[in-house]
Amino acid sequence: MVPLTSGIEFFPLLQKISGALPEAAVVPGQVYLVGGAVRDAARGKSSHDLDLIVAENALRLARHVADSLGWAYFTLDEDFGVGRVVCLAEGQERQVVDFVQMQGGSLQSDLENRDFTINAMAVDLADPGTLIDPLGGLGDLVNNRLKCCRPTSLVDDPVRTIRAVRMAASFNLAFTPETRQQIGPAVARLGFISAERQRDEFLKTLGAPGPSTSLRILDRFGILELLIPQVADLKGVTQSAPHIYDVWEHSLHTVQALEVILALLDENYVHDNDAGGDLFSGLLSQQIGRYRQQLTSHISQPVVPDRPYRPLLFLGALLHDLTKPRHRTVEPDGRIRFIGHENTGAQEIVTVGTALRLSRAEIQRLVRVMQDHMRPWHLAQPGSRPTRRAIYRYWRDNQAAGVDVLLVALADTLGIFGHTLTKDVMVERFTIARYLLEAWYETPEVVSPPTLLDGHDLIEIFGLSPGPQLGDLLDLLREAQAAGEIETRQQALDFLSTHLADL
Numbered sequence: 001m002v003p004l005t006s007g008i009e010f011f012p013l014l015q016k017i018s019g020a021l022p023e024a025a026v027v028p029g030q031v032y033l034v035g036g037a038v039r040d041a042a043r044g045k046s047s048h049d050l051d052l053i054v055a056e057n058a059l060r061l062a063r064h065v066a067d068s069l070g071w072a073y074f075t076l077d078e079d080f081g082v083g084r085v086v087c088l089a090e091g092q093e094r095q096v097v098d099f100v101q102m103q104g105g106s107l108q109s110d111l112e113n114r115d116f117t118i119n120a121m122a123v124d125l126a127d128p129g130t131l132i133d134p135l136g137g138l139g140d141l142v143n144n145r146l147k148c149c150r151p152t153s154l155v156d157d158p159v160r161t162i163r164a165v166r167m168a169a170s171f172n173l174a175f176t177p178e179t180r181q182q183i184g185p186a187v188a189r190l191g192f193i194s195a196e197r198q199r200d201e202f203l204k205t206l207g208a209p210g211p212s213t214s215l216r217i218l219d220r221f222g223i224l225e226l227l228i229p230q231v232a233d234l235k236g237v238t239q240s241a242p243h244i245y246d247v248w249e250h251s252l253h254t255v256q257a258l259e260v261i262l263a264l265l266d267e268n269y270v271h272d273n274d275a276g277g278d279l280f281s282g283l284l285s286q287q288i289g290r291y292r293q294q295l296t297s298h299i300s301q302p303v304v305p306d307r308p309y310r311p312l313l314f315l316g317a318l319l320h321d322l323t324k325p326r327h328r329t330v331e332p333d334g335r336i337r338f339i340g341h342e343n344t345g346a347q348e349i350v351t352v353g354t355a356l357r358l359s360r361a362e363i364q365r366l367v368r369v370m371q372d373h374m375r376p377w378h379l380a381q382p383g384s385r386p387t388r389r390a391i392y393r394y395w396r397d398n399q400a401a402g403v404d405v406l407l408v409a410l411a412d413t414l415g416i417f418g419h420t421l422t423k424d425v426m427v428e429r430f431t432i433a434r435y436l437l438e439a440w441y442e443t444p445e446v447v448s449p450p451t452l453l454d455g456h457d458l459i460e461i462f463g464l465s466p467g468p469q470l471g472d473l474l475d476l477l478r479e480a481q482a483a484g485e486i487e488t489r490q491q492a493l494d495f496l497s498t499h500l501a502d503l
Contacts, residue, residue, distance in 0.1 A: 013050060013095050017085075018125055020068040021061070028126045030055050032107060035114070038121040038131070042138055043171075050097045053110055053122070059083045062099035108134055115160045116140075116167060116179075117147045146173040154179075154186035159193045161186045162201040165217045169210040183221055190226055199356045200307075202227055206318075207311035212256035215318065228352055231318075233325040240336040244418045247324050251317075254408070254415030258317045261410055262310070265289070267296040279423060280414070287430035291437050298403050304359045312362055316369035317408050323348050345370040368401035369408050376409045376432055386432060388446050391439045392482035395447045396475075402440065406433055449481035452492040461493065462500060473499070 014033065018026065025031050031054050037047040054061055059075060062083030066073035069087070076082040081101025087094060103110050111120040117137035124132065131138065140147050146168050154160050161183055167173060175183075190198065205214045218224040225232050234248040245253055263269065264284055269292060299310050323344040329337050346367045353363035372394075379386035379394060386394075395402050413429055414421060439446045453461075455470045464470060473496060480486045486495055 012046070013048060013097070014125075014128075016069065017050065017052075017065060017097055020065045021125070022064060025054075025061055026126055028124055029107075031061070031125045032122045032132070033125060033128075034111070034122040035119050038123055039118050039137070039141065041123075042121070042131070042141055048095050052097065052099050052125075053102050053107065054081075054099055055102050058099045058101040062097075065097070065099075107132065111135060112149055114149050115153055115157070115163060117149055118167070118171070118173075120149050140173075141171070144171075144173050145176050146171075146179055147176045148179050148182060151178065151182070154182040155189065157193075158186040158190040159197050159201050161190060161221065161223060162198065162205055162218070165214050165221070165223070166201070166205040166208050168217065169205075169214040170208045187222055187226070190223065195355065195357045198227060199358070202356070203307065203311040203315070205311075206314040207308055211259060211311075211314045212252050215252060215255060227356070228319070230322055230348065230352060234321070237325045237328060238336065239324075239338075240334075242420065243416050244420060245415070247321050250415050251319070251321060253418065254320065254411045255314055255317045257414035258314060258407065258411035260414070261407060262299065262313075265292050265295045267292045280421065280426060283423070283426050283430050284410075287434045288437055291441060294437075294441050295403070295407075298400070303361045303365055307362075309365075312358075312365060313369075313404055313407065316366050316404065317411055319345070319349060319352065319366070320370060320373045320408055320412060321345065322352070322370070342371055342374060365401050365404060368398050369404050372398060372402075372405045373409050373412055376406055376436060377413075377429060379432060379436075382428060386435055387483070388439075389479060389483040391436060392446055392449075392479055394436065395440060396478075402436070406436055409433075446482050449478050452481065452486070452489045453477060453496070458496070462496065 014037075021031065031052055033050060034053050035051040037050050040047045052058075058081040059078075062085050063073050065071075066085045069085070072086045072088050074084045074086065076084050076098070080103070081099075083099045085097045085099070087096075104113060107122060111122060111132075111134060114120040117135040118141045119137070120133075120135045121137045122132040123130070135149055136147075139145075146164060148154060150156075154164070164175070164179065164183070168175060205211070205218070208214065215224060218227075219231075231248070231251075234251060235246070237247040239245070239247060239250065243250060261284065264281055265288065299313065300308075302309050303312065321338075321341060324338045324341045326344065327338040327341040329339070331337060349366045349370050350363055353366060358366075375394065379390045398405055410429065410433060413425070417425065453474070455466070455474065458464045458470050458473060459466065464473075476499065477486065477492055477496060480495055481492075486492050
């Protein structure tokens with residue numbers, strides 16, 4: 001054991017949980033903090049998710065803490081004694097604490113059965129200043145090594161191979177020879193793991209730092225093609241200028257570009273004036289930097305509970321050109337084209353999403369990205385701004401997913417041009433992005449015009465019958481409102497009277 005100098009006892013969440021424990025539980029050998037929170041503490045980071053190993057009565061203790069704090073309690077596994085306590089209070093950050101019954105009869109045995117040594121450190125809550133590290137995890141963390149706890153850690157649970165990639169990319173760790181030796185046999189058994197567990201680890205990997213690096217490692221180990229077999233077809237598919245990469249490399253560079261863009265547009269982004277900055281960063285911040293708070297909020301909203309949205313956006317960036325290979329044609333002048341790939345891509349993403357066990361809502365968000373990732377740049381002629389009508393149609397079709405489409409479209413631009421991206425192209429596309437976001441966040445009369453007439457009005461005033469025609473007329477009316485051509489109810493009546501007379 002070595003002194004733990006990172007101040008783990010000052011974790012706000014840990015303080016709160018410790019204060020809610022009965023006195024009988026805060027005794028040596030009863031409750032241990034383990035796993036990622038200890039690892040993060042060793043790196044000087046706090047944590048909002050805690051894992052506690054309890055020597056006895058883990059479920060009872062979890063319920064006690066939940067009742068004391070007024071938090072929600074869930075039994076995750078009755079047989080293994082796993083309970084979860086969650087803060088779901090409105091306006092508060094979601095915090096999760098898992099209570100797990102000690103397995104194997106001792107803390108040592110429990111830690112040895114974990115995945116990697118950097119996750120096999122513990123702290124006794126009765127002595128929070130001392131690190132328990134029987135497998136040398138702190139040394140591996142300091143020396144940038146990813147080492148399995150046991151010679152069969154990966155084979156015993158093959159989904160850990162995906163987790164290994166995430167850990168390596170997130171913390172800049174190198175696989176030890178022993179760990180690397182386990183990967184091949186473990187990957188061969190990955191197909192026996194449920195699709196849901198594979199999905200969860202894969203999405204966590206995409207949501208962690210360095211997703212493009214993780215994807216390259218997943219590909220190198222043969223894991224990515226097990227998860228998404230369609231990506232194999234992207235490799236070596238050449239493209240014409242202005243593309244500087246083949247479809248596979250372009251896809252990875254789009255993921256990398258999206259990470260850069262999200263970092264620049266994060267609400268906590270701070271520009272260091274002394275550090276300078278490139279033209280891309282400067283122009284991006286200048287044109288749409290004022291929407292950082294709204295964009296950060298958008299990215300933080302999950303499509304389904306307990307699954308962050310950020311990883312899904314990176315998945316959309318990776319797969320946005322998924323069906324290009326089947327549409328590749330070469331014109332007489334040598335130009336390579338992929339006409340219609342966005343449409344079949346939208347269909348193919350349903351197959352991919354279903355195989356990954358994504359929800360219907362998640363798949364639909366990806367479909368919008370696939371379908372419309374080129375659309376923002378077709379809303380206006382070069383040198384001109386999109387019309388209000390074009391902006392209305394964009395948001396009408398995409399709703400909130402239009403933000404996702406726009407972010408991937410911006411990343412796609414950087415993935416296409418790379419170092420050849422010119423100021424003129426940047427200005428043109430960032431300007432279009434600004435007009436779109438301005439409408440979505442600041443100009444509701446363009447995105448969602450107020451209702452001047454409804455279906456009952458059309459039936460009563462114009463003598464129309466119920467049916468699809470009513471919806472078509474109302475949409476036509478809303479579009480004219482969005483364009484600024486109609487502002488009052490009388491103008492709406494006159495507009496529809498003229499339109500019906502011309503039919």
